[in-house]
Amino acid sequence: MRALHADTGYLLYRLGLRSGQLFNTFLQESGLRLRHYAVLRYLATCEGALQRELGARLGYDPSAIVGLVDDLEKLGFAERRPAPDDRRSRVVVLTEDGRAFLRDTDQAGQRVTDELLTPLAPAERETLHTLLVRVAGNGLA
Amino acid sequence: MRALHADTGYLLYRLGLRSGQLFNTFLQESGLRLRHYAVLRYLATCEGALQRELGARLGYDPSAIVGLVDDLEKLGFAERRPAPDDRRSRVVVLTEDGRAFLRDTDQAGQRVTDELLTPLAPAERETLHTLLVRVAGNGLA
C-alpha cells in the first residue's frame, strides 16, 4: 500500500493548504485574507462585477461574498453601486485606494508564489502552471 | 494586473480544496474523512507510529491527532499501545479491520485522483506528480 502523501490528489490538497497559508501570512499585516485579495484582484480585471459573478468565478458561496465585500468596503478598497438595469443586483467596483493597495502589494504577492515554487526552474513553473490550468478545466478554480 | 485565479499559487490553493472535497465525498459513506484516511494509509506503511510522528509527517496539529485516533479506535481500524521505552508515548497500530478497509477501498481511492486528473494524459499526470513532489520538497506535504 503506497502512502497517501505520495498520491497526486493528496499532494494537491496539502500543497494547496501550504499555498493558502503563505498567502495569508503575506496578507496578515494588511488585515485582509486570501479571499479578500482574490476579490480585489478579480475586480481589477473587470472594472465592476456583480456579487453572484464574484462567487461563481472565484468559487465562493454567495453568502461568503457578502462579508468579503463588507470588509473591503470598510477598508475603502471597494464599494457597492446599484446595478443600472436590475435593482436586485449590486455592482462591486474597485476604489482608487483599492487600486493603490494592489499596486503597492503587487511585488510582495508575486514573491509568495515565487517562494512556493522555489524548487522549480522557470520552465518547470510554466509547465506546472499549464498543467494546473488544464486540471482546473472549465470549472475554473 | 493579472487576475489572482490565474496565479499558480492560487490555482494550487483552489485545486487543493477541490481535491479535498473529492476525497471527502468518496469517504463519506464510510464515516471517515480525508484526515482519517491519511492516518490509515500512513499506518499501513510503517507498522506503528507515535502520535507526534503522525502529526509531523501528515502536517496535522498534535491536538488533531487525538481525535482522529479516537475515531479510528471507535471504528476498530486502529488502536493505541503503550510505547515500550517511553511511557509518555503511545504507539498507534493498524488493526486487521483497518487493513481490510484499506484493501476494500483501494480502487475507489485511486478513482478519486483519476477523476481529478481527468483532463490529463497519463504522461502529463506523471509530469505533474513529479513537479508537485519537487514543490513539496523536504517539508513533506
Add this chain to the structure above:
DNA sequence: CGCAATAATTGGTGTCGTCAACAGTTGTTG
C-alpha cells in the same frame, strides 16, 4: 395578474487550523 426564478442577505451547522494550557514523563544539569 400570478408565479417561478433570481440577487443579496442572514443564520446555523460542522469541519478545520491554530494556539494556550495542563498532567505525566523523561532527560539534563547544577
Add this chain to the structure above:
DNA sequence: CAACAACTGTTGACGACACCAATTATTGCG
C-alpha cells in the same frame, strides 16, 4: 540527587471557512 527544562498526549477555546436553508426584494414569464 534534586531541581529544572523539554517533551507527549490531551483538553479547551477561538476564528476561519465550506455548506445549506430560509428570507426579502426584485425581475421575468406564462
